[in-house]
Amino acid sequence: MKVLILGGDGFCGWPTSLHLSQCGHDVVIVDNLSRRFIDVELEVESLTPIRPIHERLAVWKEHTGKEIGFVNLDLAHDYDRLLDLLMAERPDAVVNFAEQRAAPYSMRSPKAKRYTVDNNISGNHNLLCAIVESGLDIAVVHLGTMGVYGYGWTGTAPIPEGYLTVTVPTPDGELEREILHPANPGSVYHMTKTLDQLLFAFYAKNDGIRITDLHQGIVWGTQTPETALDERLINRFDYDGDYGTVLNRFIMQAAIGHPLTVHGTGGQTRAFIHIRDTVRCIEIALNNPPDCGDQVSVFNQVTETHRVRDLAKLISGLTGADVAYLPNPRKEAEENELNVTRERFLALGLDPTTLSEGLLEETRNIGAKYADRADRTKIVARSVWKAGMEVSPDL
Ligand code: NAD
Ligand code: USQ
Numbered sequence: 001m002k003v004l005i006l007g008g009d010g011f012c013g014w015p016t017s018l019h020l021s022q023c024g025h026d027v028v029i030v031d032n033l034s035r036r037f038i039d040v041e042l043e044v045e046s047l048t049p050i051r052p053i054h055e056r057l058a059v060w061k062e063h064t065g066k067e068i069g070f071v072n073l074d075l076a077h078d079y080d081r082l083l084d085l086l087m088a089e090r091p092d093a094v095v096n097f098a099e100q101r102a103a104p105y106s107m108r109s110p111k112a113k114r115y116t117v118d119n120n121i122s123g124n125h126n127l128l129c130a131i132v133e134s135g136l137d138i139a140v141v142h143l144g145t146m147g148v149y150g151y152g153w154t155g156t157a158p159i160p161e162g163y164l165t166v167t168v169p170t171p172d173g174e175l176e177r178e179i180l181h182p183a184n185p186g187s188v189y190h191m192t193k194t195l196d197q198l199l200f201a202f203y204a205k206n207d208g209i210r211i212t213d214l215h216q217g218i219v220w221g222t223q224t225p226e227t228a229l230d231e232r233l234i235n236r237f238d239y240d241g242d243y244g245t246v247l248n249r250f251i252m253q254a255a256i257g258h259p260l261t262v263h264g265t266g267g268q269t270r271a272f273i274h275i276r277d278t279v280r281c282i283e284i285a286l287n288n289p290p291d292c293g294d295q296v297s298v299f300n301q302v303t304e305t306h307r308v309r310d311l312a313k314l315i316s317g318l319t320g321a322d323v324a325y326l327p328n329p330r331k332e333a334e335e336n337e338l339n340v341t342r343e344r345f346l347a348l349g350l351d352p353t354t355l356s357e358g359l360l361e362e363t364r365n366i367g368a369k370y371a372d373r374a375d376r377t378k379i380v381a382r383s384v385w386k387a388g389m390e391v392s393p394d395l
Contacts, residue, residue, distance in 0.1 A: 002026040002089060003286065006075055006127070007097030008068075009053050010035050011236050012143065012219060012278050016095065018226035018233065019279040020286075021066045028069035028089060029053070030082075031098065034119075035236075038105070042243075044378045046236040047252055047370045048222060059232040075123035083130040086138065093139040093286050094131075098123055099192065103147070104329070105242040106189035108383035113188045120192035121199070128203040139210040139289040141282060142200065145193045146217045146271045146302060150184025151336040158339045162215070162298025186332055187385070200296045208292040212285045216278065217271030217302035217340075220247040221358050222366045224276050235275065237366055239374060241381035247272060247311055249379070251359070254321035255367030256374050259395050261381070264328035266309025267335030271302035274353040284348045300342045303352035314355075319363065327390040329381050 003020055007013040008029030021027045033053065039045055051059070057068050073081050075098045099120040100106060106116040124142070131138050149159050160181060168175045180201065183194035196213070203209045227235045238244045239252040250260045273281075281301045290297040312323045328334075380392050 001092040001286065002028075004028050004030055004085070004089060004091045004094045005097065006030045006094060006123075007099065009033060010097055010101075011238065012275065013095075013097040014056070015224040015227050015235050015275055016097070016279045016282045017068055018060060019224060020283065021060070021068050022064065022226050023283060028071060028091070030071045030073050030075070030085070032072060032074040034074075034100075038243075042240060042378070044240040044375060045373065047239050047373055048234045048237040048366065049231070049370070049373070050234060050236045051232045056233060059230050063229050063233075075126055076119045077122070079126045079130065082126055083133055086130055086134045086136060090136060091138055093141060093289070094127065095141045095143075095282055095286070096124065096127060097143050099143075101189065102243045103187035103189045104381055104383035106187050106192075107385050108242065116188050117192055120189075121195055124196050124199055128199060128209060131209055132203070132207045137210070137292070139212070139286070140200075141212045141214065141285045142196065144196060144213045144215045144298075145190060146215050146300065146340070147186055147190035148183050148194045148197060148215060149181055150186060151268070151338065152333045153182065153184050154339075156337045156339055158341045159300065160341050161300050161344055162213070162296070186330070197296070204294065204296050210289045210292055210294070212289060212297045212299065214281065214285060214299050214301040217273050217305075218245045218247065219275050219278055220245065220251075220272055221275040221353070221362055222248075224279055237370070240378040242383055246270070246308055248362075250311060250315045250321075251362050251367045252371075252374060253379065254315050254319040255363060256371045256376070257321070258376060258379055259322040259324035260312040260316060261379065261395070262309055262312050262323055262325050263330060263381070264325070265334050266312060266325065267307060268332060269305055269307045269336050269338040271300075271305050271338060271340050272355070273301060273303045274358050276353050277303055277350060280350060281345055284345060284350060288348060299344045300340050301345065302340050302342050303350075304355060305338045305340060306355070315359070315363075318360065324395055326380070326392040329384045329389055329391060331385040
């Protein structure tokens with residue numbers, strides 16, 4: 001199938017593009033390279049030495065003979081070019097990774113909050129609107145987040161895959177209805193994902209667009225078989241206080257002898273998935289789209305849940321790293337349970353990579369190998385959820 005990968009230069013989009021190309025799909029990456037510019041703004045670089053996009057694509061062709069197209073386009077602002085691209089390429093499907101995806105970055109300043117909302121919401125809406133205007137039947141796969149459900153609302157009850165069956169009291173008795181699970185975002189970034197859900201529900205209902213929304217947990221790991229083919233294909237690895245996610249940060253911190261930066265008590269329970277499973281899930285989702293007229297198809301794209309302090313203890317046990325309990329720069333529940341339903345991908349054949357399988361490989365092959373590229377002054381998280389919250393000094 002022909003697939004446009006929006007955000008295909010990013011952490012999830014790049015390995016997905018290579019995987020789909022390797023599987024024989026015709027892939028075109030669409031990306032405005034904004035993530036690389038944000039690195040410049042934050043004065044930090046991926047721990048891994050990522051190469052420019054055209055070099056990446058040339059190396060892929062050198063190894064496999066397969067060509068991946070590239071279009072530099074801003075999804076949020078280049079509507080006419082997006083429409084022209086859809087008409088010219090006539091893709092079977094579009095995968096949308098192209099959003100500002102860091103919660104701390106989205107909270108760091110009024111400018112970053114406004115950029116995140118403008119970029120994420122306009123981008124998604126432009127895509128949906130352009131598909132309708134094109135008159136083409138293009139399936140959409142979107143990367144959402146587990147954070148749309150929030151943490152703690154359902155206690156220990158399992159979080160369903162998108163929809164909740166509720167009983168509505170009426171004067172004539174009770175009605176049973178299926179509704180989107182109530183949204184409970186914890187950051188401006190997560191809020192954009194909850195707004196995306198309403199855009200999708202409307203366009204699926206009104207225009208019959210076939211949409212799959214993947215509520216993904218925190219992605220960890222770096223390499224897939226394709227990105228590991230050549231160092232010039234290596235995936236990005238964010239470790240800084242804004243873009244680094246917790247498990248990859250702990251892996252890198254252990255490798256450079258930095259204390260593991262647990263926020264608060266570390267009682268936050270979160271969902272995780274390895275990048276190798278992310279790319280497989282996208283392939284599965286592309287192969288199993290909903291029909292025209294169906295409601296949005298929601299999958300919980302997670303394989304494990306862990307408490308932050310347990311992850312810190314695990315990595316500390318493996319590596320001898322110290323654990324630092326820091327003031328939490330976020331407004332979030334100190335402790336929460338998380339029980340996630342994740343039957344749909346398992347039923348469609350996903351065979352998850354577990355933490356116990358991938359952790360040592362990641363510590364050695366990425367954390368230790370590229371330790372000398374780390375800038376220790378960029379590690380402690382400095383974006384706070386409200387003015388006046390305490391920030392830790394460098395450790
Ligand atoms: P990333 O920042 O590494 O990649 C996003 C890519 O999109 C970047 O290459 C960026 O340049 C591009 N982009 C952003 N705005 C754009 C625009 N307006 N026009 C064109 N290109 C644009 O992020 P990622 O980690 O690969 O995440 C991809 C998606 O997956 C995001 O939507 C994110 O919310 C979701 N997600 C990520 C994680 C995770 O742990 N990384 C977990 C759950 C969900
Ligand atoms: N945390 C620490 N120490 C750190 C970094 C984080 O204790 O050094 C804690 C945070 O306070 C939070 C938890 O770890 O409680 C997760 O933080 P994170 O930065 O790993 O993840 P999050 O901000 O939720 O965002 C990431 C991705 C986002 C995606 C989301 C999936 O950046 O794109 O949507 O994971 S989920 O968390 O399931 O919503």
